Amino acid sequence: MKLESISFKNFRQHRDVDVDLAGDTGLFVIVKGNNGAGKTNFFNGITWCLYESIDDSTKFLKESLVSQGAILGAKEGDEIIVEVSINMTLSNGGSAKISRQYFYIKADGEPKIVRQNFEVMSMANFGVGFQRIQDSNDWIDENLPRRFSPYFLFDGERLDRFFRKDDARFIRDSVLQIANIDVLENMNTRLQQVSEELLRTAAKGSGSKGEELAKQNQQFNERLEVESKNLALKKDEVQGLAESIQQLSSKIGNVAETAADFDRRKEIIQNLDAAQKRLDASEGDLSSWAVQNAPHSLGMDALASLKAEIDFARVNKVLPPPFTSDTLTDLLERGRCLCERELVDGSESCNHIKDLLSKYNVVSDLGEVLSSLEPQLLSIINDSQSARSGSDVILDRIRTAKTDFASLKKKLDVLNAKLAGHNDEEIATLHQNLRRAEESRDLGQREIGRLEATIESVKADLTRNTKEINAQSDLSEKAAEALKNSKFASKALVASQKIYRELCDQVRNDVANSLDRQFKDMLWKKDFIEKVDIDENFRVSVINNTDFEILDKLAAGERTCLAFAFSLALSSVAGLAFPMVVDSPMGRLGPEMQSNLAGVLAEKTKMTIEGETQQIIMLMTATEYTSDVAKILATRNPRVFNIDVDVAKSETKIVKELN
Amino acid sequence: MKTSRKTIVEFDEQSVPLFDQLKAALKSVDGKAISNKEAFLIAMAYGFKHGSKVSEIKRSNTGVRVEYWKERDHVLMAAIQLHEMGNADTLGDLDERFEIAERYAQGGILLLKDLLAKEASFAQEFAAEVMESLPEIVQ
Numbered sequence: 001m002k003l004e005s006i007s008f009k010n011f012r013q014h015r016d017v018d019v020d021l022a023g024d025t026g027l028f029v030i031v032k033g034n035n036g037a038g039k040t041n042f043f044n045g046i047t048w049c050l051y052e053s054i055d056d057s058t059k060f061l062k063e064s065l066v067s068q069g070a071i072l073g074a075k076e077g078d079e080i081i082v083e084v085s086i087n088m089t090l091s092n093g094g095s096a097k098i099s100r101q102y103f104y105i106k107a108d109g110e111p112k113i114v115r116q117n118f119e120v121m122s123m124a125n126f127g128v129g130f131q132r133i134q135d136s137n138d139w140i141d142e143n144l145p146r147r148f149s150p151y152f153l154f155d156g157e158r159l160d161r162f163f164r165k166d167d168a169r170f171i172r173d174s175v176l177q178i179a180n181i182d183v184l185e186n187m188n189t190r191l192q193q194v195s196e197e198l199l200r201t202a203a204k205g206s207g208s209k210g211e212e213l214a215k216q217n218q219q220f221n222e223r224l225e226v227e228s229k230n231l232a233l234k235k236d237e238v239q240g241l242a243e244s245i246q247q248l249s250s251k252i253g254n255v256a257e258t259a260a261d262f263d264r265r266k267e268i269i270q271n272l273d274a275a276q277k278r279l280d281a282s283e284g285d286l287s288s289w290a291v292q293n294a295p296h297s298l299g300m301d302a303l304a305s306l307k308a309e310i311d312f313a314r315v316n317k318v319l320p321p322p323f324t325s326d327t328l329t330d331l332l333e334r335g336r337c338l339c340e341r342e343l344v345d346g347s348e349s350c351n352h353i354k355d356l357l358s359k360y361n362v363v364s365d366l367g368e369v370l371s372s373l374e375p376q377l378l379s380i381i382n383d384s385q386s387a388r389s390g391s392d393v394i395l396d397r398i399r400t401a402k403t404d405f406a407s408l409k410k411k412l413d414v415l416n417a418k419l420a421g422h423n424d425e426e427i428a429t430l431h432q433n434l435r436r437a438e439e440s441r442d443l444g445q446r447e448i449g450r451l452e453a454t455i456e457s458v459k460a461d462l463t464r465n466t467k468e469i470n471a472q473s474d475l476s477e478k479a480a481e482a483l484k485n486s487k488f489a490s491k492a493l494v495a496s497q498k499i500y501r502e503l504c505d506q507v508r509n510d511v512a513n514s515l516d517r518q519f520k521d522m523l524w525k526k527d528f529i530e531k532v533d534i535d536e537n538f539r540v541s542v543i544n545n546t547d548f549e550i551l552d553k554l555a556a557g558e559r560t561c562l563a564f565a566f567s568l569a570l571s572s573v574a575g576l577a578f579p580m581v582v583d584s585p586m587g588r589l590g591p592e593m594q595s596n597l598a599g600v601l602a603e604k605t606k607m608t609i610e611g612e613t614q615q616i617i618m619l620m621t622a623t624e625y626t627s628d629v630a631k632i633l634a635t636r637n638p639r640v641f642n643i644d645v646d647v648a649k650s651e652t653k654i655v656k657e658l659n
Numbered sequence: 660m661k662t663s664r665k666t667i668v669e670f671d672e673q674s675v676p677l678f679d680q681l682k683a684a685l686k687s688v689d690g691k692a693i694s695n696k697e698a699f700l701i702a703m704a705y706g707f708k709h710g711s712k713v714s715e716i717k718r719s720n721t722g723v724r725v726e727y728w729k730e731r732d733h734v735l736m737a738a739i740q741l742h743e744m745g746n747a748d749t750l751g752d753l754d755e756r757f758e759i760a761e762r763y764a765q766g767g768i769l770l771l772k773d774l775l776a777k778e779a780s781f782a783q784e785f786a787a788e789v790m791e792s793l794p795e796i797v798q
Binding site for chain 2: 295
């Protein structure tokens with residue numbers, strides 16, 4: 001099955017675009033362009049044409065599809081047609097032309113939708129021409145089932161929904177739908193209803209007690225239905241909350257982490273402030289130190305001269321000794337030294353003092369001046385010797401404060417860059433919303449537990465009631481017949497449920513085995529994965545070579561590979577080469593992962609299903625289709641289109657690149 | 660020692676704003692702006708260090724009152740006086756000591772003018788220069 005060509009008319013910015021995918025190179029297609037060029041609307045055009053769906057939803061504003069250029073170019077009352085047509089070849093060798101149109105009239109400057117058309121023309125491989133299909137939607141259901149679309153037409157940036165631990169419905173639905181087992185599930189539901197209705201009919205045929213049992217049975221069943229619906233609603237609600245939680249988390253990367261970053265930033269700013277204060281204080285200390293030491297430091301030459309002058313004066317006996325001549329005279333008169341030793345006239349000590357007195361008896365004015373200056377001079381020189389260590393301490397403090405400041409500033413710059421575009425209030429609100437959603441989810445989960453307990457209790461009542469009905473002996477013929485039929489329906493239901501479970505298990509195992517094979521084949525870290533499995537609750541698990549479950553720990557590129565592997569596994573099990581269209585397959589990956597994935601996509605998606613090679617169309621930005629990626633994908637000889645937008649006209653051109 | 664007839668050791672009239680600028684640029688031990696005396700001594704020592712002095716200052720009647728000078732301050736001024744005069748004979752002449760100090764203070768403050776223009780880094784640059792002179796003291 002292959003898309004041969006796609007044409008767009010007035011579909012958003014694709015005002016008049018034809019893309020030809022014919023030939024072998026059309027099996028591996030790359031449409032590349034910048035953000036906003038129209039890749040996603042190319043993707044939306046395909047889903048709209050086939051399923052009348054935009055962004056996975058059939059609820060969209062129909063007027064939003066019309067090209068702005070078409071609206072501006074139309075006169076009041078003019079008709080504007082929006083159309084996407086797809087020509088394709090089918091697995092059986094036939095061809096089909098699928099086209100969808102919305103017709104609008106321009107009124108008051110706005111397009112108003114007036115009618116729509118969906119048309120499929122089909123031609124068998126041996127046919128002579130295209131024939132219009134009576135019921136186009138039936139044809140789509142048969143040949144391109146809508147239920148398959150999420151697994152083959154997807155946005156690479158929303159791959160996470162494929163493998164969520166808290167919701168295995170996506171995997172379950174895909175596996176069951178791909179094998180059409182969901183029909184059997186619906187049949188079982190109906191069979192159960194029939195069995196219950198017959199049981200009540202039987203009960204009514206046994207007098208007033210039977211009437212009462214039938215009434216109870218009805219009540220139990222109704223209650224079971226109500227509680228089951230409540231349970232399903234609650235589960236949906238909890239699921240919705242889980243999705244909200246995930247969206248909130250992904251919206252700002254990780255709310256908790258970002259909030260923590262804001263707290264960290266506050267702390268850094270406080271520390272930065274403290275470092276600045278330490279720096280200011282240390283610089284103040286340095287300033288005081290300079291004030292105290294500058295005069296003597298800078299005037300050192302003069303001080304040295306003064307010291308030399310004093311030393312010279314002492315040698316020339318201009319300076320008096322430490323004691324004045326009067327003091328020395330007093331000692332001689334007292335006959336005792338300061339140490340209380342006796343100064344005997346004519347002794348060596350006495351003569352020494354007399355000698356001093358004779359030498360310094362010529363103390364001059366100069367000596368007096370120098371004497372008065374000497375103690376302070378010696379004190380200054382002494383202080384200057386300790387000044388260096390004082391300045392070293394201060395300089396150390398300044399250096400430390402500057403280093404702290406620079407380091408904190410660097411951290412702050414990194415955080416500021418990381419938090420650019422966020423603000424505290426937004427984060428606080430998101431954080432608050434996240435907390436509320438988590439609380440509601442927890443409440444919902446408790447409510448689910450309560451509902452499940454109630455359902456078990458009602459089921460027990462129903463079993464007891466059924467036993468009582470079965471035990472009635474005075475049944476009318478009609479009632480007995482109904483009871484017989486009810487028992488038969490019940491047995492058939494048990495058998496059918498068994499078949500359903502077996503089929504489920506079989507298909508699940510087939511998909512799991514195929515997924516295991518595909519994924520291992522794709523991984524560039526060989527022998528890293530031991531097994532990929534889908535358990536009976538349809539939860540996907542990835543077991544590594546040390547026996548750990550690592551689904552949540554897979555890198556973004558590995559997760560993308562797993563999604564591709566899953567789609568290929570579904571194709572393989574369904575025997576259906578459904579074209580795969582992927583928007584931004586590498587949007588979340590770094591350069592190395594992009595190269596790895598490109599290698600996988602080029603080599604490992606050449607899967608042939610029942611003689612057909614699966615077509616892959618990838619819509620990539622310039623950051624995805626890098627020169628490295630292009631080089632790797634070139635081995636697959638892709639058909640590459642450039643999608644470009646004329647900003648003035650808001651219209652795109654899609655041009656095939658020359659190989 | 661002769662007593663001085665001066666009551667104030669003065670700043671040059673035109674340099675009073677520069678001295679105010681110097682006082683604001685440096686912090687004293689208590690974190691406040693430095694005093695007139697501290698500013699005068701710094702400017703004088705700076706002028707001496709760089710051999711910058713004027714022949715005469717213009718009187719401003721603003722500066723440091725004579726009674727504020729302590730013995731420790733006199734040591735530096737006397738040292739400069741000795742260095743300037745080449746002998747110790749006039750060390751007892753306080754008027755001469757103060758005049759020499761005033762001329763060097765004026766020479767110093769004019770040199771500091773450029774450094775003061777770099778407001779933000781004055782204290783640090785000045786401290787660095789003081790530190791460079793320290794080994795000479797220790798030796």
